[in-house]
Amino acid sequence: xxxxxxxxxxxxxxxxxxxxxxxxxxxxxxxxxxxxxxxxxxxxxxxxxxxxxxxxxxxxxxxxxxxxxxxxxxxxxxxxxxxxxxxxxxxxxxxxxxxxxxxxxxxxxxxxxxxxxxxxxxxxxxxxxxxxxxxxxxxxxxxxxxxxxxxxxxxxxxxxxxxxxxxxxxxxxxxxxxxxxxxxxxxxxxxxxxxxxxxxxxxxxxxxxxxxxxxxxxxxxxxxxxxxxxxxxxxxxxxxxxxxxxxxxxxxxxxxxxxxxxxxxxxxxxxxxxxxxxxxxxxxxxxxxxxxxxxxxxxxxxxxxxxxxxxxxxxxxxxxxxxxxxxxxxxxxxxxxxxxxxxxxxxxxxxxxxxxxxxxxxxxxxxxxxxxxxxxxxxxxxxxxxxxxxxxxxxxxxxxxxxxxxxxxxxxxxxxxxxxxxxxxxxxxxxxxxxxxxxxxxxxxxxxxxxxxxxxxxxxxxxxxxxxxxxxxxxxxxxxxxxxxxxxxxxxxxxxxxxxxxxxxxxxxxxxxxxxxxxxxxxxxxxxxxxxxxxxxxxxxxxxxxxxxxxxxxxxxxxxxxxxxxxxxxxxxxxxxxxxxxxxxxxxxxxxxxxxxxxxxxxxxxxxxxxxxxxxxxxxxxxxxxxxxxxxxxxxxxxxxxxxxxxxxxxxxxxxxx
Amino acid sequence: xxxxxxxxxxxxxxxxxxxxxxxxxxxxxxxxxxxxxxxxxxxxxxxxxxxxxxxxxxxxxxxxxxxxxxxxxxxxxxxxxxxxxxxxxxxxxxxxxxxxxxxxxxxxxxxxxxxxxxxxxxxxxxxxxxxxxxxxxxxxxxxxxxxxxxxxxxxxxxxxxx
Numbered sequence: 001x002x003x004x005x006x007x008x009x010x011x012x013x014x015x016x017x018x019x020x021x022x023x024x025x026x027x028x029x030x031x032x033x034x035x036x037x038x039x040x041x042x043x044x045x046x047x048x049x050x051x052x053x054x055x056x057x058x059x060x061x062x063x064x065x066x067x068x069x070x071x072x073x074x075x076x077x078x079x080x081x082x083x084x085x086x087x088x089x090x091x092x093x094x095x096x097x098x099x100x101x102x103x104x105x106x107x108x109x110x111x112x113x114x115x116x117x118x119x120x121x122x123x124x125x126x127x128x129x130x131x132x133x134x135x136x137x138x139x140x141x142x143x144x145x146x147x148x149x150x151x152x153x154x155x156x157x158x159x160x161x162x163x164x165x166x167x168x169x170x171x172x173x174x175x176x177x178x179x180x181x182x183x184x185x186x187x188x189x190x191x192x193x194x195x196x197x198x199x200x201x202x203x204x205x206x207x208x209x210x211x212x213x214x215x216x217x218x219x220x221x222x223x224x225x226x227x228x229x230x231x232x233x234x235x236x237x238x239x240x241x242x243x244x245x246x247x248x249x250x251x252x253x254x255x256x257x258x259x260x261x262x263x264x265x266x267x268x269x270x271x272x273x274x275x276x277x278x279x280x281x282x283x284x285x286x287x288x289x290x291x292x293x294x295x296x297x298x299x300x301x302x303x304x305x306x307x308x309x310x311x312x313x314x315x316x317x318x319x320x321x322x323x324x325x326x327x328x329x330x331x332x333x334x335x336x337x338x339x340x341x342x343x344x345x346x347x348x349x350x351x352x353x354x355x356x357x358x359x360x361x362x363x364x365x366x367x368x369x370x371x372x373x374x375x376x377x378x379x380x381x382x383x384x385x386x387x388x389x390x391x392x393x394x395x396x397x398x399x400x401x402x403x404x405x406x407x408x409x410x411x412x413x414x415x416x417x418x419x420x421x422x423x424x425x426x427x428x429x430x431x432x433x434x435x436x437x438x439x440x441x442x443x444x445x446x447x448x449x450x451x452x453x454x455x456x457x458x459x460x461x462x463x464x465x466x467x468x469x470x471x472x473x474x475x476x477x478x479x480x481x482x483x484x485x486x487x488x489x490x491x492x493x494x495x496x497x498x499x500x501x502x503x504x505x506x507x508x509x510x511x512x513x514x515x516x517x518x519x520x521x522x523x524x525x526x527x528x529x530x531x532x533x534x535x536x537x538x539x540x541x542x543x544x545x546x547x548x549x550x551x552x553x554x555x556x557x558x559x560x561x562x563x564x565x566x567x568x569x570x571x572x573x574x575x576x577x578x579x580x581x582x583x584x585x586x587x588x589x590x591x592x593x594x595x596x597x598x599x600x601x602x603x604x605x606x607x608x609x610x611x612x613x614x615x616x617x618x619x620x621x622x623x624x625x626x627x628x629x630x631x632x633x634x635x636x637x638x639x640x641x642x643x644x645x646x647x648x649x650x651x652x653x654x655x656x657x658x
Numbered sequence: 659x660x661x662x663x664x665x666x667x668x669x670x671x672x673x674x675x676x677x678x679x680x681x682x683x684x685x686x687x688x689x690x691x692x693x694x695x696x697x698x699x700x701x702x703x704x705x706x707x708x709x710x711x712x713x714x715x716x717x718x719x720x721x722x723x724x725x726x727x728x729x730x731x732x733x734x735x736x737x738x739x740x741x742x743x744x745x746x747x748x749x750x751x752x753x754x755x756x757x758x759x760x761x762x763x764x765x766x767x768x769x770x771x772x773x774x775x776x777x778x779x780x781x782x783x784x785x786x787x788x789x790x791x792x793x794x795x796x797x798x799x800x801x802x803x804x805x806x807x808x809x810x811x812x813x814x815x816x817x818x819x820x
Contacts, residue, residue, distance in 0.1 A: 070690045071707070072682075099693030100705050104784075110701040117704055511743070531743055575709070595743040625742035626713030630752070642709055647718055650706055654677060655725030 002033040002127050005061040006119065007052055009043035009068035011098055018102040020112045024067070027116055031123055035059045043068045044077055052078070053085040062087065063126045067095040067119045088131035090574065090641060095122040117654060124653035128646045132574035135619040139225030140322040141565040144169065145329055146217055146504070149177020150196065151539030151550040152329030153203050158558030159327075160208035164565050167321060168209055169231055171216045174278035175200055177331055181261060181275075181355060183362035183369075185547060186411045187442035193277060193364070200279040214284050218318060220326065220507050223598075223621045224534025225570040227323040235314040237285035238271075242309035245281035249301035249310065257289045259366070263356045265374065266366025271301050276364055285310075325534050325561040328518060329554065330504055332540040335390035335398070335494035343389070343462045343491060349375040350469055351462060351489045353389075354408055361415050371419055373488055380487030382424045383416055384471045385409045386459050390494030392430065398494055400515060403544040405492035406433045410443045412490060413452035425452040426484055428459050428473050436548065455482060462489055495544040509597055510535050518542050528557040531595060533621050536560050575641035576622035577629060581614045583636035590615070590628035590637055598622040674728035674794040676703045678787075679718065681711045681746070684735035684776050691780030699787040702794075703731070710734070712745025716756045719770055724803045729769045729794035733786065736774040746774070766797050 006028040010016035021039045029037035036059050042048050043066055055061060064087065066078050071094040079089035097115040105111040141164050145156045148170030156168045168175065179185075182192035203209055218230040238249075255270035262268075270290040273283045291298035292312060302310035337353050338346040350373050352360075363369035373380050387409050391402040406429065413425045427446075432454075434440045446452045457474030464470070468485045475482045497516035498504070505512040510532045511519040518537050521529040528536055536557035539550040564570075577590075577598070591599050598621040603611045617628075617637070626639040638644065680686040686707050692699065708714060711734025719730045732753060734746035750772065757767045771793070773786045 070686075070693075072687055072690055096690075096705070099690040101693075103693035103696055104698055105701045106698055107701065114701050114704070121704065121706065593744075593748065595745075623742055625710040625745050626708070627710065627742065627745050627748050630713055630715040630748065639709070639713065642713060644715065644717075647706065647708070648721055651677065651718065651721050651725055654675070654704055654722075654727065 002063045003035045003059065003061050004031075004033045004063040004065060004123065004126065005052070005055050005059060006031075006034055006037035006065045006067065006123070007043055007048075007055075008037070008039040008097075008119075009048070009066065010039060010041045011043075011068060012041065015068070015098050015102040018105065018108060018111045019097055019115045020108065024097075024112060024115050024119065028067075028119055028123075031120065033063070033127060034123070035061060044074050049077075049081040052081050056082065056085040056087055062091065063129065064092045065095060065119060065122045065126055066092065067097050067115065067122070069098040070094075070096045070100070088133075090132040091126065091129050093122040093126040093129065095119040120653045121650045124649040125646050128643065128649050130640070132640055134574050135572045135576075136569040137225060137572070137620050139565070139568065139570045140227075140324040141165075141568070142167070142321070142323055143325045143327060143561050143565075144217070144227070144229055144321070144323040145327045147177070147329035147331055147539070147541070148172070148175030148203075148211070148213065149329060149331045149539060149550075150179045150199070150547060151331075151545075151554040152177070152327070153199050154551050154554035155327045155329060155536075155538050155558045155561075156209050157199070157202055157206065158555050159561050160206045162558075162562045162565075164208065164562065166209045167231075167323070168203065168211050169215050169217055170211070170213045171234075172274060173214045173236070173272075173282075173284040174274050174280070175203060175211060175213060176275070176277070176279070178355075179547065180277070181358060181362075183358050183365075184411060184415060186407045187436070187438040189411070189414070197277045200277070204279050211280065213280060217504075217507065220509070223618050224564070225324050225620060227326060227534065229321045229323045229326070231319050231321060233317045233319065234284075235287075235316050236282065237287070237290075237310065237312055237314050238282055239309045239311050239314075240280065240282050242307045243282045244307050244309075246306065248304045248306065250283055252300050252304045254298065254300065255289055255291055257286060262359045262366045263353075265352075265356055265359055285312075325536065325564055326508065327536045327538055327554075327557050327561065328504070328508060328510070328541055329539045330498055330501070330541040332495045332544070333498050335496045337389055337491045337493050339390055339396060340491075342460060343386075343489070348462065348464060348469060348489075349373075350380075350487065351491065353491050353493045354405065354412065357412055357490045358408075361412075361419065369419075371416065371488070378487070379420060380423065381420070382484065382486045383426070383488045383490065384459075384469075384484055384486040385412060385425070385427045385490045385492065386471075386473075387427065387429045387492045388458075389491040390496075391492075393494075398496070398515065400544070401433060402492075402495040403433065404495065404546050406431075407436070407439055407442065407546065409490075409492050410434075410446040410452070413446045414450050417450040417452065425450075426471075426486075427452055427454045428471075429454060429456055430458065436546065457482070495540060497541065501541065508532065508535050510537075528553050529560055533596065534564070570620045572619045572622075573624060574619075575624040575639070576619050577617045577624070577626070577637050577639050579615045579617055579637050581636075583634045584615050585634050585636070586613060586615060587633065588615070589631050589633070593627045593631055594622075595625070595627070596621050596623055599628065672799055673700075674702050674791060674799070675726075676729040676731060676790060676794060677722045677727050678703050678705045678731040678733065679708050679711070679714045680705055680775075681713075681734045681741075682707055682709050683741035684739065685711070685733035685773075685783070687777035688733075688775040688779045688783045691777065692783045693780075695780045697781060697784045699784045700791045702791045703787050710740065710742050710745035711749035712740070712742065712747075714749055714752070716752055716759075719756060723765060723769065723800060726800065726803055728797070728800040729771070729790060731771050731773065731786070731790050733773045733775045733783075736776055739776065765800075765802060768793055769797060769800065
């Protein structure tokens with residue numbers, strides 16, 4: 001038989017002015033199981049809480065009902081109060097007689113009667129409450145970061161700094177990501193490689209970070225704290241333990257291949273590192289273009305290698321790792337400018353995209369930093385930049401803004417004028433989005449200091465005439481059509497999700513949106529977390545993002561990982577679902593409904609030695625929403641803290657009041 | 659005679675009793691905001707907190723009506739905003755099916771209403787309550803499971819036809 005204490009709060013006059021609290025306390029003392037019932041001015045105050053504790057002691061209470069403000073405000077407070085007196089915190093219920101009673105009704109009689117009924121509901125529930133204990137599951141405090149770009153590297157560094165081991169997986173031969181392809185960064189015009197390479201070195205020299213380049217994550221099983229991850233280390237054909245990075249092999253290799261890093265503007269060898277400052281500084285052999293692997297000839301690299309590091313027999317290696325948390329930092333791709341046939345659809349060599357411009361203007365790029373027309377190698381004198389090529393376009397199903405293009409176009413305008421001071425630079429724009437710190441000033445500089453001509457309007461056509469590119473567009477501020485004879489056109493293409501983003505999302509078990517960006521837990525309040533416990537998002541794979549925001553989100557994701565790793569064990573909220581195997585028919589309706597994939601089928605050994613399939617809820621993953629409980633036809637699954645019996649008894653308590 | 663006059667009095671002063679299942683993250687918080695904003699609404703509603711509108715089993719709604727209450731409100735987060743991502747969609751689907759069942763059984767489906775109220779919509783919650791109370795009041799007392807004076811809930815539809 002329960003021993004319940006009821007505590008009715010005046011909350012000064014907030015409740016007492018409208019609800020007759022003394023009468024309510026008196027009436028409640030007549031209820032079944034109520035040993036003591038009293039009122040007090042401020043239940044949440046120290047003296048108020050002490051009364052509760054004293055009464056638990058004095059009257060040997062095993063259930064408490066506090067009738068006061070909203071539990072959303074003080075449930076935690078009173079749970080701690082009773083916990084301090086040795087009572088399980090889940091044996092305390094609150095009746096909201098303020099926000100949902102005294103503050104919304106004016107009639108004293110009505111409000112008092114309602115308060116009584118609300119407390120009776122809480123009494124009915126609390127009689128059915130059982131003590132609940134947070135579950136503790138062991139956890140592997142090792143993180144996996146997928147993607148070695150700036151956000152992935154920052155996340156790895158931040159987590160490693162706290163002392164946890166990190167595995168950083170990158171599918172390119174080197175870490176560095178997109179930033180390694182940039183020349184300068186806005187708004188400071190810092191050299192991208194100069195600020196990136198120290199970070200790359202930090203990552204390489206951090207003892208807690210294990211870098212796996214030319215590797216990809218194959219599969220992810222398990223759940224938060226206990227992921228089983230398989231990683232494929234692709235065969236480099238070069239022994240990393242022997243290679244000294246001297247570069248002889250690359251010098252002598254006879255094959256020339258279009259460079260992915262230079263976006264087709266330059267060539268690389270079949271054995272290559274993507275850029276000079278690569279980490280690790282160990283080349284890989286592109287087996288699809290290597291003469292040995294395609295034709296069985298050559299082998300020059302092996303002949304010239306002084307360290308005997310070339311190994312054609314190397315095979316892909318799949319390793320298995322136990323991981324506690326995963327940070328997705330897979331980055332972005334750029335949209336295909338050939339989506340717009342009116343801009344040439346790929347026919348015109350001198351129409352390039354923003355990243356190709358970066359490679360061209362970069363001193364270690366395919367043209368050694370000189371702006372040259374891809375068609376004839378001449379220096380362009382008139383360059384037209386077009387913003388929003390592929391973004392903000394409903395027709396392409398890409399209504400979003402790519403966020404960086406206004407800024408990098410202004411940067412390109414400035415860099416063009418710095419390289420070719422007498423060049424004419426035009427920028428066709430719809431809007432200028434320069435919202436970051438010092439961003440607006442940067443764009444102003446491009447216009448005022450460097451003389452870039454900004455034309456507000458769209459470009460309808462680009463066509464060739466006499467070796468020049470005619471750009472026909474609108475200048476809406478002058479309300480006229482304009483035609484510019486350009487030597488080169490640079491299209492600011494859209495930032496899009498990686499082509500295999502959906503595959504990655506499905507492998508990780510995380511949701512993605514209609515643009516294939518990974519979905520965060522809450523767009524405002526949880527931008528780096530995910531509904532799938534243990535998976536965190538950083539960088540452009542979540543949404544278009546520039547470098548400062550990517551770094552910030554990486555640090556944000558890292559602290560979430562470190563918070564998870566703060567305890568040796570995973571401590572889960574005890575209000576989770578629970579399966580009664582005796583009633584479960586394995587229909588798996590619950591599995592389909594669970595948004596968190598918290599219910600799994602397991603083989604369990606019976607006392608007689610045979611095995612049996614059973615459904616089990618993973619406590620660390622279950623969020624306690626109850627969707628499964630409401631749909632279980634057998635009534636086999638229950639939600640601790642909100643069982644059917646508890647809710648039915650609350651409903652019944654109201655019936656007897658009428 | 660006495661009993662008849664009493665019942666007539668009761669009928670004149672009759673106020674619907676409504677139970678509202680509110681999801682802890684949006685609608686319950688929205689109802690709290692109604693209070694913080696000191697917006698008044700009729701005292702006919704009692705609120706039962708659930709973690710998610712998707713937790714609401716149609717049996718709860720049927721139990722509520724069988725217990726003699728005149729109306730039920732289920733309120734959750736707006737589509738796309740469910741704290742547990744999809745619970746409110748489950749609730750909406752169940753609710754649509756339940757509506758059919760109520761009609762079949764002979765309970766006016768307008769006694770059971772559904773709404774989306776976010777944690778920021780204190781005024782909307784008050785509007786919803788006002789609408790539900792007005793709608794259910796217009797439908798009259800829940801005769802099908804009407805509680806006899808001071809007794810147990812009615813055993814079933816057969817006895818209500820007396």
